Amino acid sequence: MKVLKFGGTSVANAENISKVISILEREAKKNKIAVVVSALGGTTDLLIEAGELATKKNNDYLKVFQHISKRHQEAVQQLIKGPKKRTVLRQIDGKLEALKQILQGVYLINEFSDKTRDKIVSFGELLSSYIISEALQQTVKKSALKDSREIIVTDSAHTNANVKSKETTTAISKFFKSNKDKIVVLPGFVSRDKEGNTTTLGRGGSDYTAALIAAAVKASVLEIWTDVSGMYTANPKLVKQAFSIAQISYQEAMELSHFGAKVLYPPTVQPALQKNIPIYIKNTFDPEAEGTLITKKSKSKNGPVKGISHIENIALLTLEGNGMIGVPGFSKRLFSALSRSKINVVLITQASSEHSICVGVYSNDAKMAKAVVDKEFAYEISLKKIKPLLVEAGLAVIAVVGDNMKSHQGISGRMFRSLGQNNVNVRAIAQGASERNISAVIAHKDIKKALVTLHNTFFEKQIKTLNLFIVGVGNVGAILLNQIKQQQAYLNENLLLNIKVVGISNSKKMIFNENGIDLTTWSEKIKKGKPRTHQTFFKVVKDFNLSNSIFIDVTANEDVAKTYRDYLKESISVIACNKIACSSKYSDYLELKELSRKYNASFLFETNVGAGLPVIYTLNNLINSGDKITSIQAVLSGSLNFIFNNFNEKTSFYDVVKQAQEEGYTEPDPRIDLSGVDVARKILILAREAGFKIDLKHITNDSFLPKDSLKAKSVADFYKTLKTYASHFEAIYASAKENDCQLKYVAEFNNGKAKVGLKEVNSTHPFYNLQGKDNIVLFYTTRYPEQPLIIKGAGAGAEVTASGLFADIITLGRN
Incomplete structure (x- = not known):
């Protein structure tokens, strides 16, 4: 038996659901299948929005409800054929009416508890699973719908319930042993406590539902179908060169999913790991793609690092003070205070001096964390034994993951050296004893730069990408652009340099393209470019925040020369044929040299003397x-x-x-x-x-x-x-x-x-x-x-x- 799970993007609309049904029809010819489905893409967020609007007495909740209704009714209209359509629409309308009544209740009593929230968000999966089941029965007669709430038992911790393993395994096994259908469709994410109240397994819980079923029936494989072809070496939306990982271990998958790899919900792996069930990550929109296989042991041709992941919107909490040294219990009290307030700790690091403890939490928990920790240590703070909790926001965690990192020297050295060379400041570091994960806290604005830098360091043929921003495209500048265009392929092949011209400016206009400006058409495009000033050009270069950025001055303009210090302070290298900066006041010349050293940004001006002569x-x-x-x-x-x-x-x-x-x-x-x-x-x-x-x-x-x-x-x-x-x-x-x-x-x-x-x-x-x-x-x-x-x-x-x-x-x- 196989267990397949289809995520929200895979079932976002009728067109996508038709693709899912095609996959199921093909699979049903070979195997008995349990199919776990998510809500139509984005529905869970809409349901939460409707509930929150209702509790605020905002009548717009009805507009959101109407939008939810319309999406599901349209799906039925397009998927269900013949006289059955009327029956299905009637059932859908009934479920939607029940949802509307609950929302009206929230509106009237001004209450949106976790228990009510679970009841409301469960409608997403209950509606989608019903529609998909009815559509599937048109072509696969031996298919049926089963409400997951009848076989997955949890405690009453609403919105993130804990599964009662024994009861759940027994219920799942009993159902599938007696079931004769070729395909069973089940809603993901939803469950019930022992009192019969609807609970949910946390965001991403549909993966977990599928894993629980796979473990209970001892499935031959668990397939997670999503909108990408597997787990990637990094987020492909941020790193263009990222590629799908062919095979990865359970532990590596858990680390990557914990650190932001959203194709897999972290708890999913554990049930499969316990029963040694292989997990496949597959692409609904490219079903023939290889995807990623997750097993006990991984194989890799790409070296010890398997992937680079990140978590956004992190705040760093630092508890420090001389009064902590040699005194037991501070860590326990810190984590107990956070735990009581249900604040999840993402990262932990402690100085060997015992002078400070540093933890990472999600930014939306930071305010609460400061309040509860300062309250917990109010007495010690009043005696100045420790300082009030220090909170640093606007951060992210970036993690390098791989089982074999522990047997390779220099991984952390390469990681931090490459980050440092691109002026990515590391605020905190954490590395487990298993050496499977090296994590660093960095500025949120540096996420993309850090990912691209580390991906280049660990996964790519060591081709260095230079991102050029050129000011002055008259005679010399135009010839330079032509020379770059002619030599790009040669430099890539022979010197392992990928030279991209990302920004171009003349005295009036500027154009940018983060992926590189087409050097055959730049002269036409710049005529339609945006108006430029020195400040607006600099702001775009700074906001792009690309690794190996280089500002090139091909002017003889004094005002342009005065901007060099701004670029160097942002660790953006400067190349100039403009002689004004280096022949200005000696103190200014010296400052540029010092800024170059301080911010690890080159300042080159060979053409100031002798043009092309060395x-x-x-x-x-x-x-x-x-x-x-x-x-x-x-x-x-x-x-x-x-x-x-x-x-x-x-x-x-x-x-x-x-x-x-x-x-x-x-x-x-x-x-x-x-x-x-x-x-x-x-x-x-x-x-x-x-x-x-x-x-x-x-x-x-x-x-x-x-x-x-x-x-x-x-x-x-x-x-x-x-x-x-x-x-x-x-x-x-x-x-x-x-x-x-x-x-x-x-x-x-x-x-x-x-x-x-x-x-x-x-x-x-x-x-x-x-x-x-x-x-x-x-x-x-x-x-x-x-x-x-x-x-x-x-x-x-x-x-x-x-x-x-x-x-x-x-x-x-x-x-």
């Missing part, structure tokens, strides 16, 4: 390995190098600068490049990264521009001055040519001092043959005192700048 990377390696910078000489502006390499007697200075701007070698405002400020910022950043405390005001800037060019109020006015002072620039060129020199805009740092300016360099200098838009950096160090370490290559242009940003993304991903 200038800062090389400098950091020198310093980190113990070397010391003594001098830096560099041509750091690809824009200026391009300009002076192409400026000659045949081409005016104005035309060369215009060409450089049009080809993207200068900033949109070329004054930033030609004034020398950009180069000064770059040498400043290198000096700071070399360990020197220096600000922009300390750098000498020998400008080659006429004063009127420096004072120009707009880009257009600036270009006019280049024409006006054409002879000035021609004289600079003529001087260099006469001395057989090349013009190079040079940045120097020596003995803690820095300067930038235009120089004539002769043919013996390393800068002489620097072509096009190339940069060159000479590092003189303790290890390289005479022959410098040289870095040379393209130092300007959208392609190389984008590739530099991309390199920072990959570097961050591999760390």
Whole structure:
């Protein structure tokens, strides 16, 4: 004999019930079956709502009742054929009328006791089982309905009654031994006490009903049919990569169901375990799917961890004080006080110092818990031996479960390291002696991040997902997005990096997609995006709360640079080609570095100097390995190098600068490049990264521009001055040519001092043959005192700048 249970979603409406009947028709050809059914999906909540409205004298309870009535009548209309339909509708109307009278009684006497609650909520299963039984009899003649209240006996603890095992087992066995029907339909959840009053087995009790029947008749298997294909490695609604577990042990199933795996009611496992009855979790909407098999021993190809589960809406209660140390009885009194008030304890942990006891309870019990515990220890609190109970709300419990965890070292280390790396703060920890479960209390807002992080750690090929939020999608930003699109598959396969662009913003609009923005259509979508400000963009990034989040600044905007600290404080890494932040006040630069360390968030800005060249990377390696910078000489502006390499007697200075701007070698405002400020910022950043405390005001800037060019109020006015002072620039060129020199805009740092300016360099200098838009950096160090370490290559242009940003993304991903 097999026992099948179908949950609320499986019998939510006529269409779903038809699927259930198809499964039963197929099964009935091979086996004798007991079928336990839940109420139509959502009906129990509606019944409770109706009762609560009635006790508050709110006439809306009648609207809820009418909704319940309509759902069941519609199900009958669609499922029952022929003249029998009228009979079934009459029976349903009679049951509904009885329900209405009870609700009216609640309304009149203002009382909704647990006993009355059980009577009201029982109608859900009683109605659904009757409808399903009548529909089934149309195709399976040897089928019948049995009221579970006649065979499941409990005490009188209404809403969560305790089963009288001996009486119940005897009643179930006796009924099924004498019953000759092929299929018996039974309502789940409902039962009776010895006085004949209706009781219920607690929310999820239909699973328990099925398990009790399976154990009593020694069924060959217990099948729990629901809307998912088994127990999953994590909640698939929160973790996209979660997958069904093929086989799991009874103990593992109980742990996972206790910690929130809602496909199975925790008490269900015990009766099956005692009789060694296998349990299958199956999908009503995909009956051919394998599902999950629950047996005495589990088999797994996925390692020692079987699943990750969580409980939401937890409050942490802490009882602490010096007066607890060495004094027996505090734990007993604490738990007795909670027990008397029927407050369920989810998690327990105690410091070895005996200074404190910490327990987790459901948030809706926290207020009551504080009241009863403070009352219990009022005397000790008055003497200041202990403190009033501390309550922390807005928490959740996350649990890693697996039978074989105890034989594998490092599970807890991997768990807490991965949580810590993603800034998921752990408030309390509990681990049983069996080592089958490691539980941690975390902030409620971090549930999804924690689940995704742990799932990646324990179940997935170690592919690290990076979630990118990019501000600035002009020339460089657009090229970066294209580079990411082209390389996504390669990085996933070869570097185990999954790069998702989750947010994109220009100066006016922003778009987001938590699953990743389609990089082939982003430019069209952003036109229809939401209006953005720095604050609104930051809020969305923060609220997403994704693991491995990276904010990428592809602007030259000072206001954007000022937001870096906000992102770092949320453990969101920052990658920037914007030089403003790192060349601002030294104290601000230092603060960003410190925030990066404090909140475990990377702050990378390789493209600040040399675009795609590994200038800062090389400098950091020198310093980190113990070397010391003594001098830096560099041509750091690809824009200026391009300009002076192409400026000659045949081409005016104005035309060369215009060409450089049009080809993207200068900033949109070329004054930033030609004034020398950009180069000064770059040498400043290198000096700071070399360990020197220096600000922009300390750098000498020998400008080659006429004063009127420096004072120009707009880009257009600036270009006019280049024409006006054409002879000035021609004289600079003529001087260099006469001395057989090349013009190079040079940045120097020596003995803690820095300067930038235009120089004539002769043919013996390393800068002489620097072509096009190339940069060159000479590092003189303790290890390289005479022959410098040289870095040379393209130092300007959208392609190389984008590739530099991309390199920072990959570097961050591999760390």
